[in-house]
Amino acid sequence: MAKPNPRKKPCPDGLLLLGATLFVLLLLWTLCSTRFHLTLFFHSYFSGRINKTSSDGLPGPPDRTFYDDPELSYSIEKPMKNWDEKRRKWLQLHPSLAAGVQDRILLVTGSQPSPCKNRIGDHLLLRAFKNKVDYCRIHGHDILYSNAHLHPKMDSYWAKLPIIRASMVAHPEIEWVWWVDADAIFTDMEFKLPMEKYKNHNLVVHGWPNMVYGDKENKSWTGLNAGSLLIRNCQWSMDMINEWAKMGPISENYENWGKILKSTFMDKPFPLPDDQSSLIYKLFTEKERWGEKTYLEWEYELEAYWVGVVEGYEEVREEYKEMEEEEGGLRRRHAEKESAWYGGKREEYMRRKGVRKKRAFVTHFTGCQPCNGEHNPSYDGEKCWKEMERALNFGDNQVIRNYGFIHRDLHSSAVSLLPYDYPWFDLY
Missing domain, CATH: 3.90.550.10 (Spore Coat Polysaccharide Biosynthesis Protein SpsA; Chain A)
Structure with a gap:
């Protein structure tokens, strides 16, 4: 008996391919359109935010200021x-x-x-x-x-x-x-x-x-x-x-x-x-x-001329240690941001006690020329550099003390851990 012929497919391959292509194009159009509208939305949103004065003063307002003057x-x-x-x-x-x-x-x-x-x-x-x-x-x-x-x-x-x-x-x-x-x-x-x-x-x-x-x-x-x-x-x-x-x-x-x-x-x-x-x-x-x-x-x-200041650092340091040994509140550990407040209390104490040996606010190494090295010929160059290191360590002691450390020797950048209630309990 003769073999029957197979039935033909109800949908030709070409029609399937055309449908798939149209689907992909429609999907791409939808995505692009959505992205375009999202871009417009975010652009409009952030532009609106930039054109406002924020509470923390970061972005500026759109108003013209002197910065817009080309002159x-x-x-x-x-x-x-x-x-x-x-x-x-x-x-x-x-x-x-x-x-x-x-x-x-x-x-x-x-x-x-x-x-x-x-x-x-x-x-x-x-x-x-x-x-x-x-x-x-x-x-x-x-x-x-x-x-x-x-x-x-x-x-x-x-x-x-x-x-x-x-x-x-x-x-x-x-x-x-x-x-x-x-x-x-x-x-x-x-x-x-x-x-x-x-x-x-x-x-x-x-x-x-x-x-x-x-x-x-x-x-x-x-x-x-x-x-x-x-x-x-x-x-x-x-x-x-x-x-x-x-x-x-x-x-x-x-x-x-x-x-x-x-x-x-x-x-x-x-x-x-x-x-x-x-x-x-x-x-x-x-x-x-x-x-x-x-x-x-x-x-x-x-600003204080360095020549008249640096030799007295150790003496001033001892004066301040004695002050803190006598007045416990001044040696109390505190947050760094409270330093100015404690400084005010120290000033009050020094006025009350008539303390005259104070730390120089700013020590100015006039004539040392640390960068080009062409120092005033009346100074010894090595002395300039060494005294700058001592001044830097002297100032740094007042900073790193709030972090629990101190330079024991002003000639060295090495640090030591501070004991509790320093200087009542000293390092030595």
């Missing part, structure tokens, strides 16, 4: 105009940052762009920066480190002016910019700046009024020291920096200014203008304009 310049060669008004309007748009602005300080420091020539220069600068970071963390200050010359002619001691000015523009939420030289070291970590003293002033610098404004026939270029200074973020300061810089390397009369300053300050050791003698000259020749708003601080060491 605004960060250059020290272009004077800033109407800065107080610009800054006021910006703060109005950032209410979360405007709160507490009067107490806000930005510490600015820096060093040269290239590596140090001195074999231990980079190490010393790193530790000196760590010292400043420690102080700022304890007291709640922001800190900025610059290793760039923001103007090619403004280097060395003049490099501070461009970065101070740029910092004011970049940080309208800051009331004070505090410049501290790289070779200046905090050696009293508890001390808190008495900012209430300066409420009617715009510039605070360590100096002596009689040396700056008096003795016109025998002026000294050391009547103040510009290595540690506070300057208010305001139009007055913008104008002061502008006028101050005109005596520096960007001036066409730079060499002539050097002759004027050399003839004014008989003890000035070099012929070209420097920032320090230039500032003194501005203050006493235009006292009404600049001097009236400048506070010459001499009641504490906003």
